[in-house]
Structures are given as structure tokens and as C-alpha cells.
Amino acid sequence: MFLSAWSLSLVLCSIVVLFLMANAARTGVRVLRYWDQASDSNLQISLENETWLASTLIEFALAVQGLSLLLFILAADSYSQVIAGAMCATGSLLANEFGLPTLYLKLAGFFLYGFWILLHQIDIRSEVYPLVRVKYLYLLLLLPFILADILFQTLYIANLDPDIITSCCAVVFSDATGEGGNLLGSLPQDLMLWLYYGTIVVLLGLALLMNNRIPGLMLAGKKVQSILSFLYAMGWLWFFGLALAVITAVISSYIYAMPFHRCPFCIIKQDYCYIGLAIYFTLICGTFFGISTALAELLARRPELAGPVRQYRKIAIDLSLILLIILAVLSSYHYLLYMITGGES
Amino acid sequence: MIELESVNKIYNRGQPNEVQALYDVNLVIEANSMVCLRGASGSGKSTLLSIIGCILPPTSGRAAVAGKQLARLPDRFMTIHRRRTIGFIFQQFNILPDLSVQENISLPLLPLGVSPKERRIRAKVLIERLGISHRQDFPAGQISGGELQRVAIARALINDQPIILADEPTAHLDTKLSQEFLQTMVDLKKTGKTIIIASHDPLVTENPAIDRIIDITDGRVDVS
Amino acid sequence: MNPALEKHLNLLDYALSSLWRRKLKNLGIITVFAGVIFLVASFQILTSSLTSTAETMLAKTPEIVIQKMSAGRQESIPLSYLNRLDGVFGIRAAVPRIWGYYFDETSGANYTVMGVERKAMPEGRRLEMAIEGSYPEAGQGGAALGREVAANMKLAGRRTFSLFRPDLSLKTFRITGIFAESTDLLTADLLVTGLDDARDLFTIPDSLATDLLVYVTNPNEISTIAKKIAARLPDTRVLTRPQILKTYKVVFGWRSGFASICLLAALAAFAILAWDKASGLSAEEKREIGILKVLGWQTTDILTLRFWESLAVAGLAFLIGCTTAYLHVLFLEGSLFRPVLLGWSVIHPSLKILPVFAAGDVLLIFTLSVLPYLAATVIPAWRCSTISPDAAIK
Numbered sequence: 001m002f003l004s005a006w007s008l009s010l011v012l013c014s015i016v017v018l019f020l021m022a023n024a025a026r027t028g029v030r031v032l033r034y035w036d037q038a039s040d041s042n043l044q045i046s047l048e049n050e051t052w053l054a055s056t057l058i059e060f061a062l063a064v065q066g067l068s069l070l071l072f073i074l075a076a077d078s079y080s081q082v083i084a085g086a087m088c089a090t091g092s093l094l095a096n097e098f099g100l101p102t103l104y105l106k107l108a109g110f111f112l113y114g115f116w117i118l119l120h121q122i123d124i125r126s127e128v129y130p131l132v133r134v135k136y137l138y139l140l141l142l143l144p145f146i147l148a149d150i151l152f153q154t155l156y157i158a159n160l161d162p163d164i165i166t167s168c169c170a171v172v173f174s175d176a177t178g179e180g181g182n183l184l185g186s187l188p189q190d191l192m193l194w195l196y197y198g199t200i201v202v203l204l205g206l207a208l209l210m211n212n213r214i215p216g217l218m219l220a221g222k223k224v225q226s227i228l229s230f231l232y233a234m235g236w237l238w239f240f241g242l243a244l245a246v247i248t249a250v251i252s253s254y255i256y257a258m259p260f261h262r263c264p265f266c267i268i269k270q271d272y273c274y275i276g277l278a279i280y281f282t283l284i285c286g287t288f289f290g291i292s293t294a295l296a297e298l299l300a301r302r303p304e305l306a307g308p309v310r311q312y313r314k315i316a317i318d319l320s321l322i323l324l325i326i327l328a329v330l331s332s333y334h335y336l337l338y339m340i341t342g343g344e345s
Numbered sequence: 346m347i348e349l350e351s352v353n354k355i356y357n358r359g360q361p362n363e364v365q366a367l368y369d370v371n372l373v374i375e376a377n378s379m380v381c382l383r384g385a386s387g388s389g390k391s392t393l394l395s396i397i398g399c400i401l402p403p404t405s406g407r408a409a410v411a412g413k414q415l416a417r418l419p420d421r422f423m424t425i426h427r428r429r430t431i432g433f434i435f436q437q438f439n440i441l442p443d444l445s446v447q448e449n450i451s452l453p454l455l456p457l458g459v460s461p462k463e464r465r466i467r468a469k470v471l472i473e474r475l476g477i478s479h480r481q482d483f484p485a486g487q488i489s490g491g492e493l494q495r496v497a498i499a500r501a502l503i504n505d506q507p508i509i510l511a512d513e514p515t516a517h518l519d520t521k522l523s524q525e526f527l528q529t530m531v532d533l534k535k536t537g538k539t540i541i542i543a544s545h546d547p548l549v550t551e552n553p554a555i556d557r558i559i560d561i562t563d564g565r566v567d568v569s
Numbered sequence: 570m571n572p573a574l575e576k577h578l579n580l581l582d583y584a585l586s587s588l589w590r591r592k593l594k595n596l597g598i599i600t601v602f603a604g605v606i607f608l609v610a611s612f613q614i615l616t617s618s619l620t621s622t623a624e625t626m627l628a629k630t631p632e633i634v635i636q637k638m639s640a641g642r643q644e645s646i647p648l649s650y651l652n653r654l655d656g657v658f659g660i661r662a663a664v665p666r667i668w669g670y671y672f673d674e675t676s677g678a679n680y681t682v683m684g685v686e687r688k689a690m691p692e693g694r695r696l697e698m699a700i701e702g703s704y705p706e707a708g709q710g711g712a713a714l715g716r717e718v719a720a721n722m723k724l725a726g727r728r729t730f731s732l733f734r735p736d737l738s739l740k741t742f743r744i745t746g747i748f749a750e751s752t753d754l755l756t757a758d759l760l761v762t763g764l765d766d767a768r769d770l771f772t773i774p775d776s777l778a779t780d781l782l783v784y785v786t787n788p789n790e791i792s793t794i795a796k797k798i799a800a801r802l803p804d805t806r807v808l809t810r811p812q813i814l815k816t817y818k819v820v821f822g823w824r825s826g827f828a829s830i831c832l833l834a835a836l837a838a839f840a841i842l843a844w845d846k847a848s849g850l851s852a853e854e855k856r857e858i859g860i861l862k863v864l865g866w867q868t869t870d871i872l873t874l875r876f877w878e879s880l881a882v883a884g885l886a887f888l889i890g891c892t893t894a895y896l897h898v899l900f901l902e903g904s905l906f907r908p909v910l911l912g913w914s915v916i917h918p919s920l921k922i923l924p925v926f927a928a929g930d931v932l933l934i935f936t937l938s939v940l941p942y943l944a945a946t947v948i949p950a951w952r953c954s955t956i957s958p959d960a961a962i963k
Contacts, residue, residue: 003823004823005616006933007826008937009937016940020947040354040404040416042358049868052869053951053955056950057947060943060944074932078929081815124419129419270928270929395959401959424867425865429865439860443590452860455576455583456576456579456865456870458572459572460575504865
């Protein structure tokens with residue numbers, strides 16, 4: 001199904017990312033071979049200049065990856081209009097075995113590029129650029145990942161056949177067993193909600209504690225900070241998976257106001273005021289900042305980076321806190337509205 | 346304030362067009378002094394200025410400007426240090442003709458995140474001090490040579506940098522304007538700034554206000 | 570305000586003034602870019618609008634159509650099949666229809682001749698409303714014509730016309746009405762008559778019809794009812810309205826995609842132009858950057874400046890391109906590109922298209938136009954930001 005504007009735009013995004021990252025990787029190879037901070041030679045000066053190019057290219061690639069993720073979901077939604085049996089993106093993504101893996105790869109790419117940019121931003125705040133080699137090695141390791149993304153996306157689009165019937169989200173996400181292909185199993189709603197809000201409270205508490213925003217409770221000691229940072233990151237990782245499940249299995253049906261419509265993708269549509277976009281944006285960004293505190297913690301071991309890391313950690317924790325609160329409000333709005341106005345014992 | 350120890354600068358090292366511009370330069374310039382760098386073109390004067398001006402790092406040796414070691418310093422940090430420490434006055438003034446006088450003066454403030462209002466205030470102070478208020482909003486391409494010179498000075502002072510570096514400032518000025526320029530430099534020195542003027546103009550080299558003349562010939566410095 | 574935000578605002582301000590100072594060069598780029606975006610956007614809006622128009626038009630058609638199949642091809646369906654539909658819960662009405670193509674040798678056009686009893690159809694009154702005149706009643710030899718059919722017949726005020734039966738005898742029709750312009754997409758080549766008149770024209774036996782139209786009470790049950798019908802009538806093909814709509818979407822989609830591929834060539838050429846323009850720095854521009862760097866602007870500041878410049882150019886071109894495309898579809902009905910999407914035939918419907926411009930379309934057009942431009946200008950922007958500051962000192 002390449003002859004569709006959506007497919008073309010996805011292919012274009014892939015070409016752009018490949019172009020950007022290939023150039024960045026070229027810099028990476030040169031840096032790994034020739035970098036010598038002590039030198040003032042033309043080569044060193046031009047390598048230093050090239051590092052700015054690499055970082056710009058990767059920041060651009062990150063933005064394109066984010067766009068590509070959004071486009072992919074919207075494309076899947078538009079394919080659903082021409083694929084038999086599909087009512088929304090869920091059906092399109094399940095139409096062949098490459099759909100969901102492509103989605104996961106794009107999602108992961110978002111985080112992986114983000115981590116590179118984080119490494120870079122911390123590195124350039126120290127006068128000795130201690131992470132240069134680490135950074136560019138990581139960059140080279142990203143390349144096969146990008147190729148996998150493009151490959152799976154291409155295979156997905158190429159193997160889309162409008163005549164082959166696929167499932168729709170009502171079948172896939174319903175909680176009635178025996179209707180074939182139930183992706184989430186039968187998950188108890190109440191337990192999930194308890195876990196969801198419980199995790200939010202724990203993460204909020206940790207964030208407030210780590211940034212010393214709880215009056216009367218000051219944190220002392222780098223070791224304590226370190227342990228809490230890792231706990232926080234783990235907490236966010238757990239929360240990410242949990243939130244996706246809860247949004248799909250519980251929250252979405254309140255947004256649709258239909259008990260059997262459980263779909264993670266339809267909430268992105270215009271019909272629901274694009275609330276899905278806001279929810280996923282806050283979730284993904286919040287998770288990124290939350291997890292990155294652990295990454296930053298690993299870097300804090302180098303004395304020359306301690307200062308920038310401390311600065312970043314504070315900002316990251318504050319940002320993840322704000323995003324978590326916004327996410328909690330957005331995801332709870334329809335549920336609470338129903339509870340308060342609809343009434344259910 | 347400025348210390349150079351065994352500084353060498355080699356361009357295109359290891360390549361067929363390799364050229365050494367500075368040989369084993371040792372130099373100390375005290376704070377709040379007014380110094381003249383004298384040398385013909387090709388003598389390495391520009392290279393020395395670039396190193397003192399935190400534009401280029403030395404190939405070997407130690408170079409410290411206002412307490413910061415320049416060797417092995419990445420360009421990013423050199424730029425940050427440069428904009429805090431050095432105010433430049435170029436030979437050709439290097440004013441952007443399409444921008445107004447006030448815009449030219451506040452150019453260094455844009456990447457620092459200074460608001461337009463604050464920029465106007467800070468530029469106005471210098472504009473009034475240097476007597477060019479009547480030209481504040483004129484395109485810089487339409488003002489006289491003397492006024493351009495004062496715009497260049499104002500731009501060099503906008504961040505309150507402690508060191509002023511002037512490269513052949515009197516080359517395109519008549520005697521009267523040259524003398525006005527030197528007087529301004531003297532006044533600046535009185536406010537605590539360190540002034541370094543690269544020039545071979547006798548009006549400059551023979552001025553009593555100059556504390557010291559540093560001669561540079563074929564990449565070697567003769568400190569008298 | 571936050572210094573970081575203030576810095577970006579300052580750089581944006583400088584970027585805009587820099588663009589203005591080089592008006593001529595930038596105006597050229599903006600014009601070409603807007604032209605490319607106009608092409609891409611026109612296609613996208615036209616596709617969305619046609620799909621939406623088709624959807625609206627099809628909304629009142631029968632939910633299910635039953636065709637008899639034999640050896641993989643359609644053949645006439647026995648009217649006795651109507652009896653076998655008794656007891657299928659949810660069917661509001663089942664109506665036989667006769668239709669076929671009539672080739673008019675004089676004009677070289679194909680007409681679609683359709684015979685169906687209006688009174689049998691639940692929404693039959695709508696058909697009546699779509700006609701300027703009246704719907705032909707049963708057995709009276711009346712016919713309602715699509716506007717293009719009427720034009721092709723060159724009636725010159727005549728109220729009757731004749732068509733050839735297969736045995737070359739003539740059957741005369743009396744014109745009862747012409748279909749309204751607003752229905753052109755579906756009726757342009759249509760000739761509607763009573764069931765028996767159509768049977769007479771095509772000499773189809775009394776016990777047969779071309780297909781059966783099934784109307785259901787609850788549109789949500791279409792696929793369930795279709796499955797039941799298919800179970801009772803295994804030698805038939807059961808077409809549902811959602812499936813037909815999907816076919817339209819596929820056709821518009823692939824035609825649009827095909828055209829987009831052709832446009833990609835224009836896009837590629839533009840990207841090369843953008844690269845070239847961004848790379849070509851005049852001596853004055855190089856000097857300016859050297860000065861800025863000496864004054865303390867970092868490489869990243871210059872990069873940000875160039876990025877804002879590119880974004881401003883792209884943003885302006887995007888606005889102009891999309892607006893002109895929208896107006897093109899609104900006022901000119903996309904006449905530049907309609908043939909690609911609607912095909913070339915002798916009968917060509919005139920069409921009042923309501924431009925549909927959803928947020929998804931905006932994103933799509935952005936991706937196909939602005940994104941490649943920004944990507945093409947990254948490396949030239951970087952090259953320009955790494956100009957050495959001592960270029961200004963010398």
C-alpha cells in the first residue's frame with residue numbers, strides 16, 4: 001500500500017532519518033578515530049565543528065522520529081478505512097506481523113535518541129568533554145536500530161492487503177473470553193486502577209522528596225540520592241507499561257462512553273478532541289525524564305560531570321512531576337466525570 | 346591579567362603548507378594597563394591578537410587570559426569566556442550597515458537572552474556617554490567615520506568586558522579622530538579596563554598614555 | 570522571562586530581520602516552495618473532499634446489494650430469491666433492480682440505464698427530490714436523465730427519445746425529469762426508468778432481475794444481516810455499503826498516491842534548490858557571521874539562527890501554499906488536478922466539492938513539504954555556522 005499519501009510521508013520520514021543519522025554516524029566514526037582534545041590542529045578544530053553537526057542532526061532526527069510515530073498511528077487509522085474488518089488503527093496494525101513491532105521500534109527510538117541528546121548536553125557542559133567516545137560509540141550502535149525501524153515499516157506497508165480481513169479493537173481488547181485474539185486478557189479494572197493511582201502517588205512522593213520540596217524533610221547524602229534516583233527510574237518504567245494497559249483497558253472506554261470500546265488508538269482522533277495525543281505525549285515525555293534520572297546518576301560518578309548532572313536531575317525530576325500531574329488529570333477526567341454525573345455503585 | 350608562557354602557534358601542522366606564526370612567546374600584561382602591540386603585517390601580530398582575544402588556542406605552551414587557561418579549551422568554552430572578557434574594536438570597525446546604531450551595539454547581548462527593553466537601556470547608556478544619541482536609530486551604513494568608531498567602541502563595552510582589544514583602530518581615521526579615539530581609551534583605562542592596541546601608527550606608539558610597547562617580528566616577541 | 574526563552578526570541582527576531590534584509594533571494598525561495606506546497610496540498614484536499622463527498626452521497630443508498638454469481642461472473646438473479654429472504658430479521662425492504670450499460674454510437678458515450686420502482690424503496694422520496702421534474706412511474710415509458718446524458722443526447726427541446734433494443738427495434742422514452750446538479754457525481758451518466766421499461770429495453774425475462782437491493786432497519790447490523798443473506802443464498806455475492814465506500818477510498822487513495830509520487834520529483838528538485846541556496850553564502854554574509862562569532866555568538870547560536878530562518882521561510886510558504894490550495898479547491902473545484910483523480914471519460918460530472926481540510930491533512934502536507942526542506946537546510950546551516958571568527962579579524 002505504498003500508493004497512499006500516508007505511506008509516502010512515512011517513507012519520506014524514514015529517508016530523512018536515515019540521511020540525518022548516516023551523516024551523524026560519519027562524524028562518529030571520524031571522532032572515534034581522530035579525536036584529540038589536546039591538539040589545536042585543523043583536524044581537531046574541524047572535528048569539534050562536526051560534533052555540533054552531529055548533535056543537530058540527531059536532535060532533528062529525534063523530532064522526526066516523534067513525528068514519524070504520530071504519523072504511523074494516523075496512517076494506521078487511515079488504512080483502517082480500506083482494510084476489511086478494521087475499524088481503527090488497532091485492526092490495521094494487526095493486519096500483518098510487522099505492524100506492532102514497527103510501533104514498538106518507533107516508540108523505543110524516541111527514547112534512544114533522547115538519551116543520546118541527554119548524554120551530549122551533559123558532556124558539553126564540562127570543559128574536557130569526557131563522554132565524547134562513549135557518545136559516538138552509542139551513536140554507531142543506534143544505526144542498526146534505525147535500519148530495523150525502516151525495514152519493519154517497509155515490510156508492514158508492503159504487506160498490507162486491503163482484501164485480507166483483520167480484527168477490530170472491539171474483538172482485540174474486549175474482556176469477554178472466547179472471541180479469539182484478546183490482547184490484554186481479562187484484567188480486573190479495580191485492581192488496575194488501584195495500581196495506577198498508587199504508582200502515581202508513589203512517584204509523586206519520590207519526586208517531591210528528591211527535589212527537597214517536602215518541608216521538614218531534607219535529603220542528605222549522595223548515596224541516598226543515588227538509590228532514590230534508580231528507584232524513581234524503575235518506578236517510571238513500571239508505570240509506563242501499566243499506564244498503557246490501564247489507558248487501553250479502563251480509561252479509554254470512559255472516554256468513548258462505550259463499555260465495550262477499548263482501544264488505545266481511537267482516543268487520538270478528532271472525535272475525542274485529540275485527548276489521546278495529550279495523554280500519550282505527557283506519558284512518553286514524563287517516562288523519558290523519569291528514566292533519564294538513572295542514566296544521569298550513572299554519569300554523576302565522574303567528578304567533572306557532577307555539577308551538570310545535579311542540575312539536570314533537578315530539572316528532569318521537576319518536569320516528570322509536572323507531566324505526571326497533567327497525565328493524572330487528563331486520564332482521570334472522563335472517569336471522574338462519569339463517576340460524579342453518571343453514578344455507578 | 347594576561348599571561349603567555351612559551352606559546353607557539355603552528356598552522357596546518359604536519360601538512361605541506363605548515364607555517365609557524367609564533368615562536369616561544371613569553372608575555373605578561375598587567376591588569377589596568379594600556380599596551381601597544383607593534384609589528385608589520387605577516388609578523389604574527391594577528392595571531393598573537395587572536396590568542397589574547399580567546400579566538401584561537403595555542404599549539405603549545407600556556408596561555409591564560411583573565412585567569413582562564415586557553416590550551417585544550419573547547420571552542421564552546423573559549424567563546425563563553427571571550428564574550429565575558431574581551432571587547433573587540435576592529436580595523437574596519439566591522440559594523441553591520443543594515444542594522445541601526447543601537448542594534449549594532451547590542452548585538453553581543455542577543456544570545457545571552459537579554460530582553461529588548463534591557464538591551465535598549467544598556468545601549469542608551471553607552472550611546473549617551475559617547476555622544477551619539479542623535480544617531481541612535483539611524484542605519485549604521487549612513488553615519489560618518491567618527492560616529493562609526495564610537496559605535497564600535499560602544500559595542501566593545503556593552504558587556505562591561507574588562508579587556509579591550511583594538512586592531513589598527515586609527516588606520517582609517519584622520520588625526521583629529523585618532524586623537525579622540527586615544528582619549529577615549531585613556532578614559533576607559535581610568536575606569537579600570539585593560540587596553541591592548543595593535544598599531545604601528547606613531548600617534549599611538551608615541552602617546553604618553555601607553556604603558557608599554559610590545560614589538561613582534563617574525564613571530565618573536567621583543568619585550569621592552 | 571526565562572533567559573533561554575528570551576534568547577530564542579532574540580534569535581528569531583534577528584532571523585526575521587535577516588530574512589527581510591535579503592528580501593529578493595528569500596522571496597524567490599518562498600514562491601517556489603509555496604508552489605510545491607500548493608501542488609501537494611491541492612491533491613490532499615481534493616482527495617479528502619472527494620472521499621467525503623462520496624461518503625455523503627452514498628449515505629442514502631441501499632445498505633446491501635445482492636448479485637447472483639456463476640463461474641465467478643455476475644448473471645441475472647431470479648426474483649424467487651426474494652422469498653428466501655423472508656425471516657431474515659432486520660430487513661426493511663428487498664427491491665429488485667434491472668440495470669445495464671447502453672452504448673450511444675452517435676456520441677460515443679456509455680449510459681447507465683437503471684430500472685427500479687420508486688415506491689418499493691424506503692427512501693424513494695429522496696430520489697424524487699433529486700430530480701427536477703418527476704420520477705418515472707411504473708410502465709409508463711418515462712425516464713429521468715442525468716445532466717450529462719441529456720446534454721449528450723442533444724435533445725434541443727424534445728421531450729422524447731428512443732433507444733435500441735438488442736434486436737435493433739426502437740423503444741421510445743418520455744423524459745419526466747433531469748437530475749439536479751448536486752447529484753452529478755452519481756447521476757451524470759444515469760438514465761432511470763421503471764422496472765418493466767428497463768426489462769423491455771434489455772429484453773430480460775420476467776422472472777429475473779439484475780440484482781436485489783436490500784434495505785435494513787439498523788445500519789449497525791449491516792454485516793450481520795449480510796452474513797445471514799450469504800448463508801441463505803450461497804450462489805450470490807452480497808455487497809455492503811461500507812465495502813463500496815471502501816472501494817471509492819481505495820481508488821481515490823491510490824490515484825492520489827500515484828500523483829503524489831509524481832510530485833515527489835518536484836519535491837526532490839526543490840530540496841536540491843534549497844540546499845544550493847542555503848549553501849551559497851555571499852562574502853558579506855560570511856563576514857557577518859565572522860563578526861557575530863567574534864562578538865561571542867556560539868556555533869549553536871548561529872545554527873539556531875539559521876534554523877529559525879528556515880522555519881520562517883517554510884512557515885510562510887506553507888501558509889501561502891495551503892491557503893491557495895484550499896481556494897483552488899473551493900472556487901475552481903480543483904480543476905487543475907481533477908482529471909487525475911476522477912479519470913477521463915466522455916461523460917464528466919460537474920461537481921460542487923466542499924473542501925475538507927482536517928488536522929491530519931495539515932500534518933501530512935507538512936511532512937511531505939516542510940520536513941524535506943528543513944532536512945535539506947541543516948547541513949548548509951551548519952557549514953555556515955562553523956565559519957571561523959578570525960575571518961572577521963583579518
